[in-house]
Amino acid sequence: MIAELGTLEQSRARYPDDEGYVERDGVRVFYEVYGDAPTTFLLFPPSPISHSRLWKAQIPYLSRHFRVVAFDPRGNGRSDRPTSAEAYGWWEFVADGRAVLEASGAQEALVGGLCDGGGWALMLAASDPAAVLGVAAIAPFVPRLTPSHPNYRLYPSDVPLDTDEGWAKCNVHHYRRDYQGFLEFFFSQQLPEPHSTKQIEDCVRWGLEGGAESLILADEEAPPPWASAEEARDICRRVRCPVLVIHGDLDNCQTRERATAVAELTGGTLVTLEGAGHLPQARHPVKVNGLFREFGESVAPPAPKVKTWTRALSRRRRALYVSSPIGLGHARRDVAIAKELRQLHPDLEIDWLAQHPVTTVLEAEGERIHPASALLANESGHIESESAEHDLHAFQAIRRMDEILVANFMLFLDVVREENYDLWIGDEAWEVDYFLHENPELKSAAYVWLTDFVGWLPMDDGGEHEEFLTTDYNAEMIEHIARFPRIRDRAVFVGNPDDVVPNSFGNGLPGIRDWTEQHYDFSGYVTGFEPVADREKLRDELGYRPGERVCIVTVGGSGVGGELLRRVIDAYPQAKALLPELRMIVVAGPRIDPGSLPQQDGLEIHAYVHELYRHLAACDLGVVQGGLTTAMELTANRRPFLYFPLRHHFEQSFHVHHRLERYGAGRRMDFETDGPAEIAAAIAEEIGREVDYAPVETDGAARAAALIAELL
C-alpha cells in the first residue's frame, strides 16, 4: 500500500518551545515542551511501535490551552534504543514519564496516553497520585485486566509460523523478516475507517524509525508488570483522580471490555466513539481534541475571564472570511467579493482569518484581520518546504499539510465559538470544509465554500498508487457532500461549467464536470479588478516608452519560482539579440529575495511591484508559472504570455491548463525541455501578438456576492 516513504519530517503546525533529555540508568529519553499555560498536560507515548508524533494533531491545539509535555518512548523517536529486555519493563516507561514531568518543571499534570501509554498514565496515577490531576486514556492497555483482543489470540507471537497471512504477521519472526509489511498490515487494522491512507503512512513511517528489535524487546521479552488480573484491577482501583476513557468500537487492538473495565474500576467516564478504530486521535482529531480539552478544563478549570454574550437581535451582521494563503491569487478575488457583499449588505462586518501573503493585500485594503490570524500555522512556508526545482507535488503537499490543517481548523473553531458570526466563507479553506464534514455537529453558521477547481488528479508519473490516493480523496469528498448536503449552504465555482475538467474523479466515481454542475453554482471568473480601458495611457503612466517591447516575468506570490526566474534571466541575452527593443522586468515577489537572482546588463529586477496586475495589463508579453490568478489576469487583459506549469502540480498541469485552453490563452511551455534558447525564441514570437482569447467576464465578484448574500 505504501509506495514511497520519504524520511524528511513534514512541516509541523507548532514547534516545541523547549526540548531536552532525561537520563535514567544510562538511557536517554527525549522530551518536548509546548506553551506556557498554568496547567501541564503530559502526553505519554505509545509503545516503541511509534513515538510522540502520534500526538501531532493534538499538540498545537492543546498547547494553546495547556502546557503540553510530550516525549518519545525508549526504543523510538529521539530516545535511546536500549538493548536489554529489562530496560523495556512497563514501570520503566512510567518512571520515564515521571522524570520527564519533573525535568519540564511541573509538579503535577493532566496525563494523556494511548494504548500502552494509557496503561502507563494509569500506573503513574496509581503510584504517584500527587503528580497526576487526571488521566485521559485512549484505548488503554492494562495487561491481564481482561483477555487480550481475539486478534492476538489467533497465532502465537513467538514461534515460527508457516503463514504470514493477516494476524500471523504479529510474530517476532515476521517482524524480523518484514517489519514494514507488519506495520502496513497492523496500522491498516488499527485505522479501519475508510480514507485513512495518510494516517497509516504516518504510523508506518514512525514505526520504521523504531525498528523491529525495539518492539520485540518491549512487547515480547520485557518482564510483565504484574502476573494476574487481580493485580491489574488493583492498579486501576488505586487511581483516585478523575479518569476519561475514550474507546473506538472498531478498535482492533484493545477490546471494549477492557476499556469498560478501566472506566468502572477507576470510577472514570467512558466515551465510546462509534465507527472509530484504535487511533481516533489521528483519524478523529477534532473530536478527541475537544474531549481532551473539556476533560482537562473540568479537572483544572482555567482562570475566569470576562465574557460577553450578545442577544440575538442586538447582534451586528458579521461574516468570517477564511482565505487560503497558498499563493496570492485568492486574496484579490476575495477582497473583490467582500466589497460586492458589502454593497448588498452595507451593515455587514467582515473579519478575515488569513495569513501571509494574503494579509499583505488585506492590510493594504484596510480589511479587518482577526487577531487570531497571528496564531495560524504557516501554510505557505509548508508549501515552499515541499517544493524542489520548479517542482511542487501539490497533492502530496496538501496531504502532508494534515497537521497544519487540523491546527488551523481548531483555531477557526475557537474563534467561531467565542464570537458570533452569521456566515463563514471559505475560499479553498480546505481545513474548514473537510473538518466541518467530518464533524457536522460543529456547524453553527451559514457556510459558503468557494473554489476554482474540483477534483484531485494524479500525475502521469505517480503510477497506480497515486491514482489510488487521488481517487480515495475524491471519494471521501463525494461521500461527505452526499451525506451532509447541509454543510455547504453554497458551493461556488469561481469560473464557468466549461472551465471544469472533463476527467473522472477516479475509478467507479462520477465525471468531474457532471458532478460539479450538480453540486455547484458558477460565479464566472473573478479577476478582482476592472479591465484596462486605455492601454496606451496606462503604459504612459507606468513609464513604458513607445517602441519598447515590455516583457514581465513573475511567479506571483509563490516562493516556488526561483528556478523559473533564473531560467528566463538566462534567456534574456538571446531574446534581446532577437528583439533589440525588448525591455524585460523580473518581479521576484514577496517570498523570493531578488538578491538571490543573477543580474544581466539591461535587465530589471524588482522585489515587489505595486499593483502588478496593472503592469501585466500594460505589457507586451508575460512569462509566468502555471498559477491560475496571474494567467487569468493576462487573459482578461488579452496579453500574450508563456506559462510553465510546475512539475507535479496537478492543478497547474490539468485544471489551469484546461481553463486556458478554453480561453485560447497563453502558450504552454515545458520546464523539462525548454531551455534559454527555446524561451528566447518563444518570447520573440509571442511578444506583442494580437490575441483572440475568449472574453473574461467582469461581473464574477458581483455574481459570487449575490449568491452569498442570500444567506445573510
Added chain:
Amino acid sequence: MSVAADVREQSRARYPDEEGYVERDGVRVFYEVYGDGEPTILLLPTWALIHSRHWKLQIPWLARHCRVVTFDGRGNGRSDRPHGAEAYTIREFAADTLAVMDATATERAVLVGVSCAALWGVVLAAEHPERVAGAAFIGSAVPLAPPLPERTVYPFDERLDTDDGWAKYNLHHWLTDYRNFLEFFIGKCFTEPHSTKPIEDAIGWAHETTPEVLADHDAGIDLPIGGDFRELCRRVRCPVLVMHGDEDALHSHARGVALAEATGGQLVTLEGSGHFPQARDPVMINLLLREFVERLP
C-alpha cells in the same frame, strides 16, 4: 400595554416534588423542591415585588440536572407579609434562606439570585462558606458602584408635583396609582423589544403584594448589616458568576463589574440585555448556570 392581571396561575412545565413552610419569629415562608440531582441549586427570592415564579423558565430544565430549591420571599407569593422595615432586612432574607436549607435537608447549595438577591447571597457566601458551593448573580443591585443618576433625582417619601419617569418611584405615587408605577418600573426591567409577556407576568406577580410591603422592604434593605458590603464581597471564597446586561436600566452594568471584581468572580456581559435576562433570554441564562454548576470543584 395595560392588561388585566390574571389571578389564575398558568400551567407550569414542572410542578414541585415537595413543598412546605418554614416559620421564623412567626413569619411563614413557602418553599418548593424539584428533582433530586446533585448539587442543589437554591434560587433566591429578590425584592418582594415578585415571587419565586420569576424562576419559572429555569426550574424545569435545571431540575433535570440538579436538585432545585426555591422559595417565595417574605412579602409575596405564598409567604407571609409582615409589617415594618425590620421584618425585611438583608439579614432576615439570609436567615430565611438558611431556614429553608435546613427544612429541605440541604447542607450545601449553589445560590442563584437576581437583582437585590445578591445582597443576601453575598452575606451567605461570605459568612457561611460551608453551606455555599458557589454563587451566581444576575443584574446585581449592589452598592459597589453609584446608582444610575436618573434614580437619584426625586425623594421617595415626599409628595411630588410630578409623576414623570423616575418620579413614579415614590411612596405617594405607589399609594395613588400602583399600577402606573408597575407599568413604568417593570417596563424598565425589560429594555429589550418584544417583552410583553414577561412584563405581564411581573405585573401580575406584583399585584400579589402591596405598595406598603414594598416600602417596608426598601426601608429594610437600607438598614445596616453590621459591616461594609465590599468587605463582605472580599470574604467570598466560593466560585462566583456575575451576569449583567449592558442595557440594565435599573442597576448599571458597572455594578456587575464591581461585584465580579470584589468577589474574584467571572463576569459575563449580556449585550443588549436589561435587568431580568433570566425571563427574557432564558436559554442562555440556563446554559450559563448549568455550565457554572458543572465546573464547580
